[in-house]
Amino acid sequence: MMIRIGNAGEKWSNCSSGRPIIERTMAALHKDGVHEFNFSVGNYAYKRCFGVTRLPLIDISATLSWREWPYALRDRAMHRLRDYPRLDARLRRALGKPLSREAD
Structure with missing residues (x-):
């Protein structure tokens, strides 16, 4: 890596x-x-610069008990939020979370 x-x-x-x-x-x-x-x-x-080929990542959340449901729901909400980058940026600013430092 x-x-x-x-x-x-x-x-x-x-x-x-x-x-x-x-x-x-x-x-x-x-x-x-x-x-x-x-x-x-x-x-x-x-x-x-190195000609890297991008590959999609897989994000899996699996609950093993009912106590983990809130965490799984949070993960699912965060995953769905990625489909709306402007909304994601607004929420991050509102919550004081840093925006991604990735270069486009």
Whole structure:
């Protein structure tokens, strides 16, 4: 699994060591026969530089007792809310929750 090493903001974005580290790691692993890499979740710009193919994720909630029903209902509501990004953003702002930091 590949993860981003760090981010010091826009001012330092062209000096980041993250991309060369990922590139060299992938090259070394490729020599060892590894040809598929998991860049984890998120639609970050640095992933597009490597030609990453997006795959849909599956979100499963299963209750094992009646006590878990409220959590399962919350998960289902949050999942459905993703279908309405503007409403999701409004609710997050109203609740003081941070918005996603993913780059489109």
